[in-house]
Amino acid sequence: MMEQPLLSVRHLSIGLSRQGTQLPVLNDVSFDVAPGEVLGVVGESGAGKSVAGAAIIDLLVPPLRRTAGEIALRGDRLDLMSPRQMHRVRGKRVGFIFQDPMTSLNPVLSIGKQLKDTMRTHLRLGSSELHGRALDWVTRVGLPNPERILKAAPHELSGGQRQRIVIALALCAEPEIVIADEPTTALDVSVQAQMLDLMRLLHKETGTAMVLITHDLGVVAKMADRVAVFYAGRLIEIASTRALFQSPRHPYTAGLIGATPAPDGQGGMQVVAIPGAMPGVDALPPGCAFHPRCPRAQADCRTVVPPLVVLGTGEAACLHPLPERTAA
Amino acid sequence: MKLEGVDVKAVSKTFGGKAGAFERLLGRTPRGLRAVRDVSFSISRGEVLGLVGESGCGKSTLARVIGGLLEPTGGDIAFRGVKPRLQMVFQDPFSSLNGRWRVDDIIAEPIRTHRLRPKGEVAGRVAELLEQVGLSPADGVKYPQAFSGGQRQRISIARALAGEPDFLILDEPTSALDVSVQAQILNLLRDLQSRLGLTSLFITHNLSVVRLMADRVGVMYLGELVELASADDIFTNPKHPYTRLLIDAAPDLDPIDRTLHPIPGELPDPSRPPSGCSFRTRCPYAQPLCAETPPPLRWEAAREVRCHFDLTPKSLSVPA
Numbered sequence: 001m002m003e004q005p006l007l008s009v010r011h012l013s014i015g016l017s018r019q020g021t022q023l024p025v026l027n028d029v030s031f032d033v034a035p036g037e038v039l040g041v042v043g044e045s046g047a048g049k050s051v052a053g054a055a056i057i058d059l060l061v062p063p064l065r066r067t068a069g070e071i072a073l074r075g076d077r078l079d080l081m082s083p084r085q086m087h088r089v090r091g092k093r094v095g096f097i098f099q100d101p102m103t104s105l106n107p108v109l110s111i112g113k114q115l116k117d118t119m120r121t122h123l124r125l126g127s128s129e130l131h132g133r134a135l136d137w138v139t140r141v142g143l144p145n146p147e148r149i150l151k152a153a154p155h156e157l158s159g160g161q162r163q164r165i166v167i168a169l170a171l172c173a174e175p176e177i178v179i180a181d182e183p184t185t186a187l188d189v190s191v192q193a194q195m196l197d198l199m200r201l202l203h204k205e206t207g208t209a210m211v212l213i214t215h216d217l218g219v220v221a222k223m224a225d226r227v228a229v230f231y232a233g234r235l236i237e238i239a240s241t242r243a244l245f246q247s248p249r250h251p252y253t254a255g256l257i258g259a260t261p262a263p264d265g266q267g268g269m270q271v272v273a274i275p276g277a278m279p280g281v282d283a284l285p286p287g288c289a290f291h292p293r294c295p296r297a298q299a300d301c302r303t304v305v306p307p308l309v310v311l312g313t314g315e316a317a318c319l320h321p322l323p324e325r326t327a328a
Numbered sequence: 329m330k331l332e333g334v335d336v337k338a339v340s341k342t343f344g345g346k347a348g349a350f351e352r353l354l355g356r357t358p359r360g361l362r363a364v365r366d367v368s369f370s371i372s373r374g375e376v377l378g379l380v381g382e383s384g385c386g387k388s389t390l391a392r393v394i395g396g397l398l399e400p401t402g403g404d405i406a407f408r409g410v411k412p413r414l415q416m417v418f419q420d421p422f423s424s425l426n427g428r429w430r431v432d433d434i435i436a437e438p439i440r441t442h443r444l445r446p447k448g449e450v451a452g453r454v455a456e457l458l459e460q461v462g463l464s465p466a467d468g469v470k471y472p473q474a475f476s477g478g479q480r481q482r483i484s485i486a487r488a489l490a491g492e493p494d495f496l497i498l499d500e501p502t503s504a505l506d507v508s509v510q511a512q513i514l515n516l517l518r519d520l521q522s523r524l525g526l527t528s529l530f531i532t533h534n535l536s537v538v539r540l541m542a543d544r545v546g547v548m549y550l551g552e553l554v555e556l557a558s559a560d561d562i563f564t565n566p567k568h569p570y571t572r573l574l575i576d577a578a579p580d581l582d583p584i585d586r587t588l589h590p591i592p593g594e595l596p597d598p599s600r601p602p603s604g605c606s607f608r609t610r611c612p613y614a615q616p617l618c619a620e621t622p623p624p625l626r627w628e629a630a631r632e633v634r635c636h637f638d639l640t641p642k643s644l645s646v647p648a
Contacts (some may be wrong), residue, residue: 191594200588218580222583261536265562271515
């Protein structure tokens with residue numbers, strides 16, 4: 001179906017060590033990202049979407065630990081690399097953007113120094129060329145007065161300006177893929193749209209693939225080519241963005257879309273709640289983790305963990321999936 | 329006597345701006361931050377008034393002024409009828425509940441403080457409230473830490489209802505919650521609203537949420553109320569450029585039309601608002617007049633709008 005994937009994640013499991021036991025934070029997750037593709041990863045807090053992103057770049061912090069799985073970037077096994085080798089992959093081959101720009105920026109170094117250091121480490125450029133490229137990146141992310149910005153410290157910039165610099169830092173070493181974890185969540189709606197617009201523009205220019213992790217369905221509807229939905233540590237549905245929103249097959253995906261307040265087509269607004277709450281990893285029910293909240297649950301859902309299977313154009317992990325809805 | 333309405337009259341709130349001993353020595357007066365600037369509106373009995381705006385627009389400061397937690401620098405709040413019993417629900421269900429108290433004591437506290445029930449009936453009333461917000465009376469013996477974010481927000485709502493408020497202020501009550509839990513709390517609030525007919529002020533940055541919850545909506549920008557109209561009018565026929573741009577800026581769930589509509593620029597420093605109209609630095613339709621004269625609040629039927637121009641919806645379509 002897909003040509004050689006750029007990023008391939010196979011049977012990835014992540015455990016949380018607590019009092020000698022391993023709690024499954026992420027359970028047997030597999031997905032691919034094609035070259036130049038934007039894969040949206042959605043789910044509620046605690047669903048495992050952020051740890052999956054952190055595991056790809058080997059940034060899991062104990063007590064979190066990868067317990068199984070293979071991660072390959074163009075066939076190179078990231079999961080077998082030494083910390084030293086991974087250090088060279090991060091930034092150079094895989095860029096990252098986090099929610100809080102201050103975690104990605106060094107508060108005591110000027111913006112110019114941080115951009116130049118990143119490019120010097122990964123691109124082996126001369127210092128005059130470095131300066132030119134740094135100026136170029138500041139302009140490309142839409143900031144006025146690039147010479148002044150290069151001399152500024154992070155705290156002298158506004159939140160929106162800082163997030164633009166974080167995007168420049170993630171892309172300046174020309175990575176093959178960027179992991180963006182809630183890149184616009186801390187921003188106001190007017191600035192969020194600016195940042196998404198910028199990410200889309202740079203994505204078109206550079207062709208860099210992206211894993212876009214967010215809890216905001218609106219963001220993936222506008223940005224992603226395909227969407228992966230996580231629930232209680234498992235990948236429960238993955239499909240093209242259009243198919244996922246028009247015809248969700250997993251009842252949780254449908255529930256998540258229905259829970260977002262939206263116009264009902266008759267001049268009013270509607271919101272349909274999913275009863276209950278997502279279980280914590282220390283209290284997972286047997287069978288399908290969604291069955292206690294699921295309107296379609298039957299007896300077998302309480303005992304069988306549904307595998308991810310091909311359904312129409314996508315894949316879903318559900319024993320009683322919703323029928324395919326044809327476009328109205 | 330019952331509460332007939334709430335009138336917010338020309339309320340302003342400035343933080344700082346008073347010279348301390350050091351500034352007096354130097355003969356300086358600090359500028360001060362005008363978080364709320366001359367805001368007026370009324371809430372009628374049984375009405376839900378929504379206030380939307382981005383961070384720094386002054387909506388939460390205004391909520392605290394109306395709730396009596398902050399003194400206004402100018403203007404006043406008048407309650408028609410009686411001085412109301414007022415309760416507030418805040419955004420963060422983790423810091424707004426006392427972790428050393430059991431849930432039934434947290435909920436009983438307003439009942440005991442205001443002596444709303446005889447002693448023997450308090451426990452029964454607490455159990456009733458827990459059920460009303462979708463929790464079990466048996467949950468009363470637990471501590472807040474035993475509950476998830478959504479359940480804690482239910483406890484906050486039960487505590488607010490325990491005070492039998494005639495006026496309820498909700499400040500971002502669902503912003504810290506995941507979407508499936510947010511939907512539960514919004515439905516709970518809508519249900520309580522229709523059963524109890526509460527007069528309330530609902531503050532949020534989320535436009536879909538305010539459209540769902542409010543009868544009328546006020547839009548704030550940089551401390552000012554820039555538009556106020558019925559929820560339907562605000563969303564189907566916005567008159568202020570900021571309202572229109574803000575509605576378009578939030579990405580909807582349509583995967584086919586993927587156009588993004590960012591608002592250019594960033595929020596100006598609230599301690600140095602632009603001359604004239606505060607929105608003019610980001611407004612695609614700004615004219616020379618907008619830099620010179622602050623637009624007055626204009627009335628148009630039941631709508632108020634703070635803009636010099638009468639822009640029709642067509643001329644307000646966002647340039648690509």
